[in-house]
Amino acid sequence: MAQQHLEPTDPTARAVTGEALEGYLRAQATEFLRALRLHRETGTTNGAEESVDAARALRRSARRISGSLHTFRPLLDADWSESMRPELAWLSGTLGLEHACEARLERLLLALHRLSGSSMFPAQSLASGTAGSGPPVPATPERGNLTVGAAKAGALLERQLTLARTRAHSTALQALGSSRFHAVADKIAVLASEVPLTPAARTTDLRALATAAEDRLLAAVGALPLVTAGHPYNAEALVHGLSPDPAPHPQDGPWHQVRLLLRLHRYAREVLYVDGVPVDVRLLTAGQALNRHRDASEAAAAAAQAARTPRIAPATAYALGVLHADQRHEVEAARFAFQQAWQQQKVHAP
Amino acid sequence: MAQQHLEPTDPTARAVTGEALEGYLRAQATEFLRALRLHRETGTTNGAEESVDAARALRRSARRISGSLHTFRPLLDADWSESMRPELAWLSGTLGLEHACEARLERLLLALHRLSGSSMFPAQSLASGTAGSGPPVPATPERGNLTVGAAKAGALLERQLTLARTRAHSTALQALGSSRFHAVADKIAVLASEVPLTPAARTTDLRALATAAEDRLLAAVGALPLVTAGHPYNAEALVHGLSPDPAPHPQDGPWHQVRLLLRLHRYAREVLYVDGVPVDVRLLTAGQALNRHRDASEAAAAAAQAARTPRIAPATAYALGVLHADQRHEVEAARFAFQQAWQQQKVHAP
Numbered sequence: 188m189a190q191q192h193l194e195p196t197d198p199t200a201r202a203v204t205g206e207a208l209e210g211y212l213r214a215q216a217t218e219f220l221r222a223l224r225l226h227r228e229t230g231t232t233n234g235a236e237e238s239v240d241a242a243r244a245l246r247r248s249a250r251r252i253s254g255s256l257h258t259f260r261p262l263l264d265a266d267w268s269e270s271m272r273p274e275l276a277w278l279s280g281t282l283g284l285e286h287a288c289e290a291r292l293e294r295l296l297l298a299l300h301r302l303s304g305s306s307m308f309p310a311q312s313l314a315s316g317t318a319g320s321g322p323p324v325p326a327t328p329e330r331g332n333l334t335v336g337a338a339k340a341g342a343l344l345e346r347q348l349t350l351a352r353t354r355a356h357s358t359a360l361q362a363l364g365s366s367r368f369h370a371v372a373d374k375i376a377v378l379a380s381e382v383p384l385t386p387a388a389r390t391t392d393l394r395a396l397a398t399a400a401e402d403r404l405l406a407a408v409g410a411l412p413l414v415t416a417g418h419p420y421n422a423e424a425l426v427h428g429l430s431p432d433p434a435p436h437p438q439d440g441p442w443h444q445v446r447l448l449l450r451l452h453r454y455a456r457e458v459l460y461v462d463g464v465p466v467d468v469r470l471l472t473a474g475q476a477l478n479r480h481r482d483a484s485e486a487a488a489a490a491a492q493a494a495r496t497p498r499i500a501p502a503t504a505y506a507l508g509v510l511h512a513d514q515r516h517e518v519e520a521a522r523f524a525f526q527q528a529w530q531q532q533k534v535h536a537p
Numbered sequence: 538m539a540q541q542h543l544e545p546t547d548p549t550a551r552a553v554t555g556e557a558l559e560g561y562l563r564a565q566a567t568e569f570l571r572a573l574r575l576h577r578e579t580g581t582t583n584g585a586e587e588s589v590d591a592a593r594a595l596r597r598s599a600r601r602i603s604g605s606l607h608t609f610r611p612l613l614d615a616d617w618s619e620s621m622r623p624e625l626a627w628l629s630g631t632l633g634l635e636h637a638c639e640a641r642l643e644r645l646l647l648a649l650h651r652l653s654g655s656s657m658f659p660a661q662s663l664a665s666g667t668a669g670s671g672p673p674v675p676a677t678p679e680r681g682n683l684t685v686g687a688a689k690a691g692a693l694l695e696r697q698l699t700l701a702r703t704r705a706h707s708t709a710l711q712a713l714g715s716s717r718f719h720a721v722a723d724k725i726a727v728l729a730s731e732v733p734l735t736p737a738a739r740t741t742d743l744r745a746l747a748t749a750a751e752d753r754l755l756a757a758v759g760a761l762p763l764v765t766a767g768h769p770y771n772a773e774a775l776v777h778g779l780s781p782d783p784a785p786h787p788q789d790g791p792w793h794q795v796r797l798l799l800r801l802h803r804y805a806r807e808v809l810y811v812d813g814v815p816v817d818v819r820l821l822t823a824g825q826a827l828n829r830h831r832d833a834s835e836a837a838a839a840a841a842q843a844a845r846t847p848r849i850a851p852a853t854a855y856a857l858g859v860l861h862a863d864q865r866h867e868v869e870a871a872r873f874a875f876q877q878a879w880q881q882q883k884v885h886a887p
Contacts (some may be wrong), residue, residue, distance in 0.1 A: 301772070304780035333844070337779040419769030420870030422651070428859050429687040489887055494683070494855045498571050501854035505844045508858020520770030523700035 201218035205262045205388030205460050211458045212255060217246040225362070225373060242282050242359070249279040252375070254454040258400045263389055274371045281362045283352035287485070288352035294486045295344050298513055299506070303337045336502025340510060343493050343503060399457040404448040408529065411441055416522040417530070424519035425512055436515075439484045442522065446477035461521035472528040487514035553809050555612045555738030561808045562605060566729035569598040573722060576713070592632050592709070599629040602725070604804040606752045612741055614733035624721045631712045637835070638702035644836045645694050648863050649856070653687045686852025690860060692852060693843050747805040754798040757877065761791055766872040767880070774869035775862055786865075791832045792872065796827035819881050826875035833867035839865060 222244035230236040253275035256268045362368055415421050428437065453474065457464050488512040494504050572594035577589040603625035606618045712718055765771050775801050777786065803824065840861040844854050 299779070301776060302779040304777040331839070333779060419873055422863075422866065422870075423867075425863055426651060427654040428863075429649070429652040429683060429856055445632035447658065467672070491683075494851070499851050501844070501849050501851050503854075505854040505858040505861075506779055507857040508860075509775075509862045510858075511855075512859045512862030512866070513772075513775055513778075516770065516772070516775070516862070520772075523769055 199356040202392045205384050207461045208259050209382040210381045215248045215251045216375045218376050246279045246282050251454050253276045254451045258455045259396050262388035267383045269362050284355035288348050291486050292348040298340045313333040342504035400451050400455045404452045407445045407448050413526050416526040425515040476525035483514045485519035487511050552731050552742045555734050557811045559732040565598045566603045566725045569725050594627045596632050604801045608805045609746050610887050612738035613711040617733045634705035638698050641836050642698040645806045649691045686856040689853040690856035706749045750801050750805045754802045757795045763876050775865040822878040830871035833864045837861050837864035
C-alpha cells in the first residue's frame with residue numbers, strides 16, 4: 188500500500204486534525220471486521236493459509252487501533268480508550284502466540300541445520316524430528332555422539348514448540364469464541380462508523396502528539412548502547428549467557444521497548460499522511476532489525492529452556508548450548524544492523 | 538627493539554646481500570645460546586617466570602632461524618638447511634606446547650567467567666576448579682543446574698588442560714635433555730660463528746627472495762574470503778559447529794597458513810632492515826588478529842573435545858556448547874579484525 192505512493196504534501200506544512208484520526212480508526216476497524224469475517228469463513232473450511240492470513244490481518248489492525256489510541260489519547264473519549272486498550276492487547280497477544288511458536292521453531296531448526304553442516308543434515312530429517320532418519324556417518328562413538336545431539340536437540344525443540352503451538356492454537360480458538368472477544372468485536376463494529384472523538388479533537392492539530400510519540404522513540408534510542416552495538420563482535424549479547432538467572436538478558440529489554448516505540452511512530456505516520464505514507468526505507472530496515480532482535484532473543488531463550496528438560500543426553504544439551512549462543516550472536520548482529528540503519532537515518536535527515 | 542628505530546634507508550634503494558643474512562643468523566644463533574644458558578640456570582633453581590621467558594626466547598630465535606632458512610634457502614648450503622629445518626620445527630613445537638595449554642585454559646576460563654556473569658562467578662572459583670566453591674544462589678533446581686554446569690565445565694577443562702600441560706612440560710624437559718636436542722644446539726653453536734652461505738650468497742641481493750616471500754603471503758591473503766570476513770556477523774565461523782566431523786573447521790586452515798606466511802614476511806623484513814626494522818603497525822595488528830584467530834580456534838576445539846568426555850552432566854555439556862560457540866564467534870571476530878587491518882594497509886601503501 189505504502190509503496191504505491193510518492194511523498195505527498197509535507198504534513199508539517201499543513202494542519203492534520205482529528206478528522207484524519209477518525210478516518211484512520213474507521214478504516215482500521217473496517218479492516219478488522221473484514222479480516223474477522225474472512226477468518227470465520229476460512230476457519231470452518233480449514234483453509235490453513237487463508238486462515239493464517241486472516242489472523243495476521245486481525246492482529247495488524249488491532250495493533251494499529253491500539254497504537255493510535257495510545258498516541259492520540261487526549262483526542263479520544265478517555266473511558267472508552269481505557270476500556271479498549273487492554274482488550275486489544277489481550278487479543279493481539281492471544282492471536283499472535285501460535286504464529287510466534289511456529290516461527291521460533293522454524294528459526295531454531297534452520298539454525299541447527301546450518302550448524303550441523305548442510306551435507307550431513309538434510310533439513311527434512313531435522314524437521315521430521317526423528318533421530319533415526321538423521322546423519323549417515325557416526326563413524327566413531329564420539330562422532331556419533333555430537334551428531335545425534337543435534338538431531339535430538341531438533342526433535343526436542345520440535346516436540347516442545349509444537350506442543351506450545353497447539354496450545355496457543357486452542358487458546359486462540361477459545362478466545363475467538365469467548366464473550367470477551369464478542370464484546371471487543373462489537374466495540375470495533377461501532378468504531379467503524381462512529382469514532383468517540385472529544386469535542387475539540389476535530390479542530391486539534393495531531394502533529395504535536397505525533398511528534399511526542401517520535402520524541403519518546405528518539406529518547407529511548409538515545410538510551411540504547413549504540414556505540415557498543417556499532418562495534419562488531421563486542422560480545423555483549425552473550426554476556427551472562429550461563430548466568431543462573433532464568434531471565435538472564437535484561438539487556439534485551441530496552442531494545443524490545445524501542446521496537447514498540449518505533450511501531451507507534453510508524454502508525455502515527457500512517458495517521459498523519461492521510462494521502463498515503465511515504466516509504467521510509469531506513470525506518471523499515473531499523474524495524475526489521477528490531478524484529479530480528481526479538482525473534483533471536485526468544486529463540487535463544489527457547490533453546491536454554493529446552494536444555495533444562497530433565498534427563499536429556501549430554502550431546503543434546505551440548506547442541507542446545509551451541510544453538511543458544513548462536514541465537515544470542517544473532518541478537519548482537521541485529522543490534523549492529525539497527526545501529527547501522529539508524530546512523531544512516533540521522534545522516535540523511537534534513 | 539624495533540620501536541627504537543626510525544625508518545632507515547629504504548632497503549629497496551640499495552642492495553642487501555647475503556652478508557645481511559649471515560649477520561642475522563649469527564645474531565639469532567647467539568640469542569638462542571644465551572636463552573639456552575638462561576633456561577638451564579633458571580630451570581635448576583625452579584624460577585618459574587624466568588624459565589618461561591627463557592623458553593619463549595628459545596622458541597623465538599628457533600622460529601627466526603627456521604624461517605630465514607626457508608625464505609633464503611638458495612643462499613645457504615642445501616644439505617645443512619634440509620637437516621636443520623625439521624629439527625628446529627620439532628624444537629619450537631615441543632617447547633611451545635606447555636605455554637599453549639596454559640594460554641588456552643586461561644582463555645577458556647576467562648570466557649566462562651564472562652559468560653556466567655561476573656557477579657555470580659568470581660574468576661578464582663572457576664580457576665580453583667572446585668564446583669563446591671562456586672555460585673551461591675541455586676534457588677531452584679533449574680537455575681542450579683545451569684549454574685553448576687558452568688562451574689563443572691570450568692573444572693573439567695582445568696583438569697584436562699592441566700594434564701595436557703603437565704605432559705607437555707615433561708616432554709619439553711625430556712626434549713631438552715635428549716641427544717637430539719644436543720645435536721641441534723651444537724649446530725646452532727657453530728651457526729653463531731660460521732653461517733654456511735653458498736659461494737655466491739655474499740654478493741647476491743636478498744630482495745628478490747624477500748619479495749617472493751611477500752608474494753606468497755599476498756597470494757594466500759588474496760585467496761582468503763575477505764569480502765565475507767568484512768561483513769560483520771556473517772555467521773561463517775560457526776557453520777558446521779555441530780558437524781559430526783571431528784575436525785569440522787577446515788575453513789580455519791587458510792587463515793592459519795596466512796599467519797605463518799605473515800610471520801615469514803616479518804622475519805624477512807628483519808633480515809633486510811639491517812639497521813633496525815621500522816614498525817609497521819598494520820602488519821602488527823594483522824598478525825595479532827591471526828594469533829587471536831588461532832587461539833580461539835584451538836580453544837573452541839578444546840571445548841568441543843571436553844564435551845566428548847563420557848558421563849558428563851547435561852548442564853556441563855550445555856555450558857561447553859555455549860563456550861564452543863563463543864570461541865567460534867571469537868574466530869569470526871578475529872577474521873573481521875584481520876580484514877580491517879589488511880584493508881587499511883592496502884589503502885595506505887604507496
